[in-house]
Amino acid sequence: MTENMKDSVISTRVRLARNLKGIPFPSKIGAGQANVVAGKVYEALGKGYKLYNIARLNESEAGALVEKHLISKELVASCPFGSVIVGDDETLSVMLNEEDHVREQVILSGLKLEEAYRLVDGLDDRIGENAQFAFSERLGYLTACPTNLGTGMRASVMMFLPALTITDTLMQSVNALGMLNIALRGVYGEGSDAIGFIYQISNRRTLGLTENDILGLVRTAVNHLSEAEERAREFLIATREISVKDEIMRAYGIAANAYRLSNQELIRYFAFIKLGAYYKLIPVKRVFALDELMTSLQPYNLISAADRPLNTPEERDVYRAECVREALKEIVG
Amino acid sequence: MLCDACKKNEATYHTIRQYNGIKTETHLCSECRRKFVTGGKSDFANAFFSDFSSAFGTAKKKRVCRECGTTEEEFLNTGYVGCENCYKEFANLILPRVSQMQQGLIHVGKMPSVAASTVEGEYARLKAELKKAVDAEDYERAAKINLKLKKLKNESQGV
Ligand SMILES: [Zn+2]
Ligand SMILES: [Zn+2]
Numbered sequence: 383m384t385e386n387m388k389d390s391v392i393s394t395r396v397r398l399a400r401n402l403k404g405i406p407f408p409s410k411i412g413a414g415q416a417n418v419v420a421g422k423v424y425e426a427l428g429k430g431y432k433l434y435n436i437a438r439l440n441e442s443e444a445g446a447l448v449e450k451h452l453i454s455k456e457l458v459a460s461c462p463f464g465s466v467i468v469g470d471d472e473t474l475s476v477m478l479n480e481e482d483h484v485r486e487q488v489i490l491s492g493l494k495l496e497e498a499y500r501l502v503d504g505l506d507d508r509i510g511e512n513a514q515f516a517f518s519e520r521l522g523y524l525t526a527c528p529t530n531l532g533t534g535m536r537a538s539v540m541m542f543l544p545a546l547t548i549t550d551t552l553m554q555s556v557n558a559l560g561m562l563n564i565a566l567r568g569v570y571g572e573g574s575d576a577i578g579f580i581y582q583i584s585n586r587r588t589l590g591l592t593e594n595d596i597l598g599l600v601r602t603a604v605n606h607l608s609e610a611e612e613r614a615r616e617f618l619i620a621t622r623e624i625s626v627k628d629e630i631m632r633a634y635g636i637a638a639n640a641y642r643l644s645n646q647e648l649i650r651y652f653a654f655i656k657l658g659a660y661y662k663l664i665p666v667k668r669v670f671a672l673d674e675l676m677t678s679l680q681p682y683n684l685i686s687a688a689d690r691p692l693n694t695p696e697e698r699d700v701y702r703a704e705c706v707r708e709a710l711k712e713i714v715g
Numbered sequence: 716m717l718c719d720a721c722k723k724n725e726a727t728y729h730t731i732r733q734y735n736g737i738k739t740e741t742h743l744c745s746e747c748r749r750k751f752v753t754g755g756k757s758d759f760a761n762a763f764f765s766d767f768s769s770a771f772g773t774a775k776k777k778r779v780c781r782e783c784g785t786t787e788e789e790f791l792n793t794g795y796v797g798c799e800n801c802y803k804e805f806a807n808l809i810l811p812r813v814s815q816m817q818q819g820l821i822h823v824g825k826m827p828s829v830a831a832s833t834v835e836g837e838y839a840r841l842k843a844e845l846k847k848a849v850d851a852e853d854y855e856r857a858a859k860i861n862l863k864l865k866k867l868k869n870e871s872q873g874v
């Protein structure tokens with residue numbers, strides 16, 4: 383079984399937090415010093431990368447970067463000197479003057495912890511050649527928040543866990559991981575519930591263990607949850623076959639035919655279409671195409687890619703439905 | 716699962732921590748997380764919030780970092796330090812809690828190329844490796860590292 387076959391894993395992200403020696407951390411930094419930070423890091427990378435000053439982006443440009451997980455909401459909302467460097471293929475990015483001076487990250491689709499670390503490690507080496515990091519032999523990389531000390535590393539995996547959510551056994555499975563000190567967070571759940579059944583699993587500890595240790599424990603957690611999810615899916619179809627099938631086929635029916643689709647509906651229906659693909663009720667050719675499509679249909683990405691101005695929610699819902707109808711013809715069949 | 720705080724919304728943030736064998740679970744909705752956890756405070760401040768206030772509530776909060784001006788009170792409130800020197804200035808506040816929430820107090824991961832290339836850097840790296848080997852009760856490996864450490868010490872004295 384290749385890693386890509388598991389639809390319970392959507393993507394892998396590895397992030398390293400760094401600060402530059404001799405410059406106050408972002409909460410105490412001035413505009414001039416913030417520019418020095420951005421300059422040094424950008425200089426180290428150069429060709430193949432673009433630097434964006436967040437203050438100079440408009441709302442939808444910044445929002446599109448957040449939806450692609452290239453920058454955090456906090457960088458836009460509360461970092462006056464924030465900027466970001468994005469690699470041409472949008473795999474590598476570096477946030478500047480967010481909580482720390484430098485947040486290097488790599489996002490890859492599927493479960494690719496080692497590869498993601500290898501890439502971000504290389505990026506870190508290049509930046510480290512041009513800028514001296516704040517580092518203590520005892521505490522490792524010095525970060526603005528002590529929760530990131532040591533490796534400064536957060537390895538996270540985005541997972542699709544519908545059956546564990548529906549059968550209400552997710553926390554039970556996470557509990558079994560107690561000793562690993564893993565954090566779990568719902569991704570698309572503003573206020574209400576985890577509508578897309580998508581969660582982020584990441585390490586809590588950063589100091590006193592190596593980068594490889596961290597990758598190993600996140601991998602263990604992910605494998606454990608994937609297996610639990612698989613068992614829960616079998617249980618679900620065995621115990622509630624009609625309602626599961628009904629829910630899936632209704633979701634597909636609406637998504638493929640609707641002329642108006644809100645983002646909340648999109649997230650929910652896509653989750654059920656993916657589940658339908660798993661149960662072979664819907665012939666989806668590439669499950670990852672659904673994940674990519676979902677990102678491209680998030681509000682700000684939708685606006686920036688549209689062939690016409692989308693000024694009202696109504697216009698966006700109509701355009702979203704149009705995109706979904708077209709895309710599903712390609713992806714399913 | 717409902718949010719621990721408001722008991723109204725569905726919880727989307729789930730955290731399980733294990734400190735010295737005591738397990739704590741927190742389930743929050745994003746609204747409550749914003750209110751209680753993020754709201755200008757770091758996870759670090761949140762994790763030890765009650766701890767901080769009870770232990771240091773009325774005690775003198777006079778210290779200030781000479782380099783960046785962060786005060787002790789500011790650090791206790793936000794959980795963020797303002798510069799690398801803060802770690803020295805507030806070491807007695809930070810380190811006991813860090814050792815509780817982290818795996819230990821010694822970095823054993825990657826080092827910047829600049830630090831690793833110095834003798835001190837190599838020495839620290841070996842010492843950390845030694846500790847790991849001892850913790851894992853791999854005494855054969857520990858002996859080997861010990862040997863390397865001795866050699867390094869002699870070499871650096873020779874220079
Ligand atoms: Zn709540
Ligand atoms: Zn300071």
